Amino acid sequence: MQTALVTVGDELLAGDTVNTNASWLAEQLTGRGVAVERVTTVPDCVDDIAAVVGEYRDAYDAVIVTGGVGPTHDDVTMDGVAAAVGVEVTPHDEALASLTEHGGYAADDLTEGTTHLPAGARAIHNEVGVAPGCVIDSVYVFPGVPAEMRAMFASVADEFVGEEPHTAVVETPEPESRLLDRLAAVRERYDVAVGSYPGDGVRVKFTGTDEAAVEDAADWFRDRVEPAESGASAED
Template sequence: MPNPTAAMLVIGDEILSGRTRDANMHHLAGELTRAGIALSEVRIVSDDHDAIVAALNALRGAWDTVFTSGGIGPTHDDITADAVGAAFGVRVEVRDDARALLAAHYGRSGQELNAARLRMARIPEGATLIDNPVSVAPGFTLGNVHVMAGVPAVFQAMVATVLPTLTGGDPVLSTSTRIDRGEGDVAGPLGDLARDYADLSIGSYPFQKDGVFGTNVVIRGQDRARVDEATAQLAKLLP
């Protein structure tokens, strides 16, 4: 059975402007691979209502699960909850359980639950909350979409909460073989190998180190015997 698929939508002008280098995508990619879920597409869009709605609707229709990051804070440029509501055609309002979480948190720290902070309790109708052990303001799940914070520590905590609730696939096993010959020299035999093992994914990643051209060959699949067999065959073809 093919593994479940996922997509990610990163919402953030700060990534597109080059001000910040995204860390969440790389984290999620690794976690999904370990869970046997194939991250199949990523889109990064700006803090623009229509862009978020369009990308979200495309991704949630195409893939099993969608993760979003960014835009759920208290400021004027945090527009993700409204965009998700619009994408699903549901209302977005302050919800009592989310408000209670925030009220308790800010009460403990002696800070005011002002109008801006209360925006973080605005949740689309029908969603379930995602726990935020770092800074309390929750994410939420609506349909197959998990809406999470952009701050990496919070994003990672939310991924850790959500992942065990998903149906994973068989773990994807991989071997990596370093060959000290350029891609142009290994491409022929590698193409033959890829044809013979069409059930596996065989990737070729060139590197250059100390003036030597080399190739890392990564063989991925769910059947250990097949992966091992192809890896042994690779060693025979390109000793």
């Protein structure tokens, strides 16, 4: 399963807010064996959201969009997603019922930003906040508030399934530039993904769906590099 992540918000692009949603979702998806192929941040602009979501919807099995969901003037994500799939944003009975019958909100206190969704979407109840998320076609839309997004993802996590990944890590104090021959050799020898992350030394990560192949690749590489000192750790 291949996915793309789209995070929405002027505050992300300005550096006012750290984009923790993207890293958290990527970690969750990767842990479930789902490949994250793209992570893109767009402003609070309907046209930009529609363009990116439309492109990724055609290219990947699923698209997760976070941010820009709610009642304020810059919460335009639902409009952008609706435009991407060619529908209108309309009153949604399921979203309204969830808020009034289960959330305890009075209908008169709710705005279009919390009761309107793209036509034909499946509502995802917000267990932590107010504004609902939704699923339409292969596009999942969550609020940007981290606690709300995480709870909402948990409610649909079983819809994201891939082959269980296996990883192994080898750390070495050798500089990355001196490891090029052995990095090339291990990649040619074993059918696993190899990532090299320099810092105080180098951390080399081996990943694949075949546990034996991952361990064999790590063992082969470990035997050919200078070992890290006991208790030392090479950081990204």
